[in-house]
Amino acid sequence: MITIATCDLPGETPSIQITFVDTGTGIDPSILEQIFEPFFTTKDVGSGTGLGLAGTYGIVHGHGGSIQVTSKPGEGACFTIALPCCEGAQPSHANAPAVPLHGQGTVLVVDDEELVRAFVIRALESFGYKAIGAADGIEAESLVTPGAFDLVILDLVMPKRSGLETFHILTAIDAEVPILIASGYSRGHSIEEVLEAGAVGFLHKPFMLNELATAVSKAIRCRIE
Numbered sequence: 001m002i003t004i005a006t007c008d009l010p011g012e013t014p015s016i017q018i019t020f021v022d023t024g025t026g027i028d029p030s031i032l033e034q035i036f037e038p039f040f041t042t043k044d045v046g047s048g049t050g051l052g053l054a055g056t057y058g059i060v061h062g063h064g065g066s067i068q069v070t071s072k073p074g075e076g077a078c079f080t081i082a083l084p085c086c087e088g089a090q091p092s093h094a095n096a097p098a099v100p101l102h103g104q105g106t107v108l109v110v111d112d113e114e115l116v117r118a119f120v121i122r123a124l125e126s127f128g129y130k131a132i133g134a135a136d137g138i139e140a141e142s143l144v145t146p147g148a149f150d151l152v153i154l155d156l157v158m159p160k161r162s163g164l165e166t167f168h169i170l171t172a173i174d175a176e177v178p179i180l181i182a183s184g185y186s187r188g189h190s191i192e193e194v195l196e197a198g199a200v201g202f203l204h205k206p207f208m209l210n211e212l213a214t215a216v217s218k219a220i221r222c223r224i225e
Contacts, residue, residue: 027071105150137166
């Protein structure tokens with residue numbers, strides 16, 4: 001069941017509330033706080049990426065809203081999204097990306113999540129880039145040669161070989177290729193370490209298409225300049 005209502009409380013920004021209620025199996029309290037984390041999923045391997053609710057969370061908060069969930073095992077779940085009202089709003093150029101969304105160049109996307117990798121590749125191709133995927137650091141090493149890529153988008157947490165180790169190997173092969181780090185984790189020690197080692201930027205998952213396009217354009221421009 002889906003309901004939509006306005007909420008106009010004294011002293012608060014007027015908002016529109018959208019409530020989604022289901023009668024499913026519910027969510028176990030032990031994982032309730034994790035359901036919005038990128039790549040967290042209770043599904044079997046290969047059956048889910050854990051990006052659905054994380055993406056929803058990112059979109060809602062990107063628009064200044066909030067999302068809350070209440071649930072009990074056996075009693076379904078209730079998700080409530082609140083979005084601020086903006087009466088008579090006009091498109092603002094202040095939020096427009098500082099760089100063009102479209103560009104040219106060849107980008108290597110290194111990510112062990114097949115759906116994530118395919119999504120980024122399709123997005124890059126729609127922006128005008130040529131994009132190639134690698135499922136892990138070992139495959140990425142086999143593809144990179146000096147001058148072969150204008151940019152590498154590198155996941156930081158992968159099996160077989162870590163993103164940090166892969167970063168050092170790829171830069172040893174092609175010291176000129178810019179490497180953009182993409183991760184569902186917030187900036188911490190490992191991310192700062194790879195940025196200090198020379199990565200050109202950090203893209204936090206889940207990201208919006210314009211965020212991806214802007215980060216890629218800036219990274220490739222760094223190589224040209």
